Amino acid sequence: MKYAYYPGCSLESTAREFGESTTLVAEALGIELVEIPDWNCCGATSGHALDHKLSIALPARTLGIAESMGLDVVAPCAACYNRMKSAEVAMKSDEALRSEINASLAKPYEGKITVRSALEVFTAPEVLKSVAENVRYPLRGLRPACYYGCLLLRPPRVVGFDDPEAPQRLDEAMRVVGAEPVEWYFKNECCGASLGISKSSITVKLTGDIISNAKKHGANCIVTVCPLCMTNLEMRQAAAGKMRGEDLTIPVFYFTELLGLAMEVPGIRKLFASHLVDVNSALDAIDQYQSMPAGVNS
């Protein structure tokens, strides 16, 4: 299995743990990721809000390069994935737009390759089977609230690899590595996204709602698929807790980190050092179960 890898800006900066855990886990599973040479910004946030054609042209350039490599693209960041998938669908369905945009690209995108999210790739049935076979440190005792965020599954007619209202793929992956995902209600609520920069009070309220609901349903960590969600969920815990008068401290993980942790992929644990919220309470919860015989559960 071989993919063209699109890290985007965040996986090399604020979400370095997401990027590294993705490549480490892929390597451990025998999935080859080839970084797209000379990739450019996906146009998230500012690009697509300002100019519709630009919002298609920016990802189309990267898709054109990937198409010349003959590989499908994996874009782990939810925003990158959403932008690239939207561009893919627009380019495939609108012939006039395709020729207009391709005229300005050195490597045109003809719609021969497709874009997948990291969640889609790692939870494909055969990959998940291989994950299951490689679990050495089952995450029993971990009760993650699986948080899909708003971008990964919407609009369903464009992305649509899981149920947009009641998604399951992340929950399924967590069960495969031995964790017990909690049943909760805010799986696909908005975290406030980039309002964190321009109007942080809204982000504080929204992340507070999410974390509070996760904790209320017994979660001892949150697992996410999006760098921006991660940033908001980690950074706003203190302010949101103060606003609600609750203790909202909770570790947050990228799902690839937890896959890697369960598979004991070398190099995973050291990524936890760059988290803003201490993850030890979650790791302790798992460790408590390690000495117990299989079958004993919370």
Added chain:
Amino acid sequence: MRIGVFVCWCGSNIAKTVDVEKVVEAAREMPGVVYATDYKYMCSEPGQNIIQDAIKEHKLDRIVVASCSPRLHEPTFQRCVEAAGLNPYMVEMANIREQCSWVHDRTPEATQHAIDLVRMAVAKVAKNEPLTRSRLGITRKALVIGGGVAGIQAALDIADAGYPVVLVERTPSIGGHMAQYDKTFPTLDCAACILTPKMVDCASHPLIEIWSYSEVEEVNGFVGNFEVKVRRRAKSVDESKCTGCGLCLEKCPVKDIPSEFDEGTGTRRAIYRPFPQSVPNKPVIDRDHCRYFQTGKCGVCQKICPVGAIDYEQQDQVVTEKFGAIVVATGFDVWRDERAMAQFGYGKYPDVISSLQFERLMNASGPTDGKIVRPSDGKTPRSIAFISCVGSRDEEHGYPYCSKVCCMYNAKQALLAKDKLHDVQTYVFYMDIRANGKGYEEFVRRTIEEYGANYIRGRVSRVYPDGDQLVVKGADTLLGRPLEVRVDLVVLATAMKPHDDAKELARKLGISTDQYDWFSEAHPKLRPVEVLTDGIYLAGACQYPKDIPDTVAQASGAASKVVGLFSKEAILSEAMTAYVNEDTCVGCGLCVEVCPFGAIELVEVVDREKSTRDNQVMKKVARVNEGVCKGCGTCAAACRSGSARLRGFDTKQILAEIDALADAALAGRQ
């Protein structure tokens, strides 16, 4: 041969684009034409007089009218020439409006196009032959499919006019959805109070037979002469003996079956009638749940029945009966797609219910005797949220159309909830309030102003439990703010949808459906109760979501169509029908397959008598039922041996048209 050509201006519709006088001049030169003229409105009375006078004066035997599409006015001109003594099929129309003036600018080419169309019509009419329509008999008995308020009204109207009716109903009782409702907007009449008398009228009417627990299996024939197979499912109760005492209903040991009539809010037994006022009021045994039928042991109902009416040996009966007309009144179903309603938690949280379930909770004959309580804990709700457009106006999850009645029943339910529970706070989440009926807008205002319903304009994104309450998360788009409301009960105004097997019934009837499987009317404005198949009529919500007044009005409309049909002495068949030359037909059956009306069948005929031996050589040939044939010509186009022909559109006529066009082109448009 003496052909007359009459060119119409259609006011300015044709004359503004086509040089009408030039068309007349050109027509005068065409072969066989002895007279040509023009007039401003050929379809008007003076216009028709011009045609009739010319027929007499110039001894015309064939007519071409160059005007509009034959769809509307071909019958007009057929009647016109018939009155002047010609066979009505000696008229051809050249459509120089829709197919010429309306699609062109005023150019010489437009006029030339009109001339070409006239030339073709002249060439064709020269080959026309007189056709006659035959008279067909009528079976003056109607079949009404579906025993809801639409079927009931149609059956009563037809029977009151003096014609017998069979009312076929799939469930054990007539009454339909209306019987499930509590009160009806905007007058708040109790649904049962106004419906049950009509149900009883049906049962006691000497001309109405109710076939409940029955389904239509097969429909053959044509207008005036349908032959319908109906499966009358075994009720396992001998109706001639049963007195409807209800003893068996109390003793049946299987008591936990979710009641369809109560939308799962209550239970029923294996032997049951849907509701106490059922018509017929005699129970049936649900064999899928009955302990006797499943295990062979039980028989309690048989032991307890004082008149020995329980009959486990009863079999389904397939009855074939002749009808002259069919009214389709099969109604609607309620959207129940739990997966598509995941964001509202329908099917997951017990206190999220559908509006129809809420009707049953409010209804005095419902499972709670009309007390509004939460299904989860039986407590009285202090706050209720009504969410409109669940599955309606929602392409993402459900259907793009508006279900039309939800705004009104939301208002009704919010009003009645407040009426029953004085302390309750109601919220109605809406997109727009569509209250376009007599007294409807006033009713909604009353709910808001006098009954304190809090109407919030905005969609709900999510419903989730918090403690023993539900949080309704949405937006108030008038304030431009996200919003959360905590309530005890959530009621979803789920969309109206066609029955899952609507398409199957349409196939049996040979009628068409739209993209959602609602039955299609013949014309959306001018023929709303007819379908394209003669003798079949629509009533109620099987066509599109309707409220009760519209349903009843349409049912009476359908009934009057049936009565109109039955009051004719005979039906005139279509004259332009297909026929098969049985000498050349090889019986391949292709025409049978392609015929959209099911008008052709293969029959065995004697090919030739053998002189040496005393047996005959048989062969299969296609035969057209002229009562059913609509003259579409599909069979004639498909036939490989040229045996299937269409009267009025014979090969020689079509070829004459093509030749005329080709000759004009070859002659350099002379």
